[in-house]
Amino acid sequence: xxxxxxxQYLASSYKASDNDIYENVDRSTFWYNVYNTIQDCxxxxxxxxxxxxxxxxxxxxxxxxxxxxxxxDLFGDMPYSKAWNPTDIQPVYDKAEDIFNxxxxxxxxxxxxxxxxxxxxxxxxxxxLIHGGNTKLWIKTAYTLKxxxxxxxxxxxxxxxxxxxxxxxxxxxxxxxxAQITQFAGRSPWNNISYRNTVLLLxxxxxNQIVNNLNGDTYGVVDPRLPFIxxxxxxxxxxxxxxxxxxxxxxxxxxxSYLFIDGFYSGSGAPLxxxxxxxxxxxxxEASFAFDKDQSYQAYLDGIKxxxxxxxxxxxxxxxxxxxxxxAVGSANFTKQxxxxxxxxxMILQPESWTDVRRFxxxxxxxxxxxxxxxxxxxxxxxxxxxxxxxxxxxxPLVSSLKERLWWDK
Numbered sequence: 001x002x003x004x005x006x007x008q009y010l011a012s013s014y015k016a017s018d019n020d021i022y023e024n025v026d027r028s029t030f031w032y033n034v035y036n037t038i039q040d041c042x043x044x045x046x047x048x049x050x051x052x053x054x055x056x057x058x059x060x061x062x063x064x065x066x067x068x069x070x071x072x073d074l075f076g077d078m079p080y081s082k083a084w085n086p087t088d089i090q091p092v093y094d095k096a097e098d099i100f101n102x103x104x105x106x107x108x109x110x111x112x113x114x115x116x117x118x119x120x121x122x123x124x125x126x127x128x129l130i131h132g133g134n135t136k137l138w139i140k141t142a143y144t145l146k147x148x149x150x151x152x153x154x155x156x157x158x159x160x161x162x163x164x165x166x167x168x169x170x171x172x173x174x175x176x177x178x179a180q181i182t183q184f185a186g187r188s189p190w191n192n193i194s195y196r197n198t199v200l201l202l203x204x205x206x207x208n209q210i211v212n213n214l215n216g217d218t219y220g221v222v223d224p225r226l227p228f229i230x231x232x233x234x235x236x237x238x239x240x241x242x243x244x245x246x247x248x249x250x251x252x253x254x255x256x257s258y259l260f261i262d263g264f265y266s267g268s269g270a271p272l273x274x275x276x277x278x279x280x281x282x283x284x285x286e287a288s289f290a291f292d293k294d295q296s297y298q299a300y301l302d303g304i305k306x307x308x309x310x311x312x313x314x315x316x317x318x319x320x321x322x323x324x325x326x327x328a329v330g331s332a333n334f335t336k337q338x339x340x341x342x343x344x345x346x347m348i349l350q351p352e353s354w355t356d357v358r359r360f361x362x363x364x365x366x367x368x369x370x371x372x373x374x375x376x377x378x379x380x381x382x383x384x385x386x387x388x389x390x391x392x393x394x395x396x397p398l399v400s401s402l403k404e405r406l407w408w409d410k
Contacts, residue, residue, distance in 0.1 A: 208240030
């Protein structure tokens with residue numbers, strides 16, 4: 001949720017709201033939830049090892065890698081190697097890069113577990129809410145997540161396009177492979193936010209940045225995905241809210257657009273996306289750009305098409321968009337800016353998008369600082385939670401500003 005404000009998918013209805021203007025908000029609950037989820041994964045792994053349930057071990061290891069990768073992408077250095085020692089209540093912090101390297105190993109180990117056939121207990125399709133017990137899909141997800149993490153190194157000397165493409169070759173091949181959750185206790189997360197907004201518990205207001213990207217104002221082409229994401233305003237148009245500026249009129253004037261209560265991402269039963277075929281194609285486009293422009297360009301087009309098909313855009317509208325000269329520039333005129341622009345749209349509401357935005361140094365067309373920003377430049381990290389500062393202060397790294405760049409973002 002909060003990263004969607006940093007990348008300007010969402011904007012608050014209130015002027016100078018904390019997430020809009022880069023206030024150092026306490027993330028203790030998020031911090032706790034990450035470690036609590038990983039503790040669950042480790043408990044499951046321990047039980048699975050006793051029962052020779054290797055596929056469950058694979059799930060546990062992969063979900064630990066996923067959750068920890070999201071966390072270090074936000075905080076940087078974190079307790080990891082000593083974090084689950086019950087006798088050490090003030091664990092030291094591991095370097096984020098060291099954790100990252102361990103997560104790559106953890107993903108590889110999960111793949112080995114999924115490939116084992118002599119298992120005493122198979123995954124239960126009814127309780128596997130991501131892939132319905134299909135280990136082949138779990139393997140594809142593992143390789144796709146590995147490619148995502150390796151692509152995070154694009155600004156470092158360790159960036160290895162060949163290794164990324166090798167992982168992708170064993171990853172997703174269609175939208176049917178996507179890792180997502182569609183079963184929830186109550187409303188799905190974004191549907192709940194959209195619903196709350198309809199009863200004036202204001203949330204889910206779209207930023208003018210993403211709306212203008214889609215309505216033709218920024219790029220001169222109307223994106224057919226817009227009605228699947230945003231609600232039209234009271235005048236039948238689409239208008240976003242400037243981050244930090246607050247609502248255009250009063251809170252009930254409906255001059256702005258919100259996450260659509262019947263939209264793909266925020267409708268009833270909307271899936272919560274973990275990783276997708278569309279994301280994989282954009283990773284391929286970026287990784288192959290330097291040495292095979294034709295492959296890169298085709299992957300870029302495939303990524304757009306996959307996302308549009310997933311959210312339900314009619315085929316004729318997909319064809320028209322992919323044929324528009326703003327989009328169909330040809331491989332000779334193809335740029336990385338186009339890859340990041342289209343991936344930004346396809347990754348809406350996903351936390352990995354903030355990684356992309358920082359790797360691209362916020363160089364999107366007409367991307368501006370929020371009104372009343374507390375930083376002179378775009379935010380690059382979040383601060384450590386008060387729960388750590390009160391319980392483990394001697395080990396918490398000093399953060400002088402939220403404009404500090406993490407190790408992969410130099």
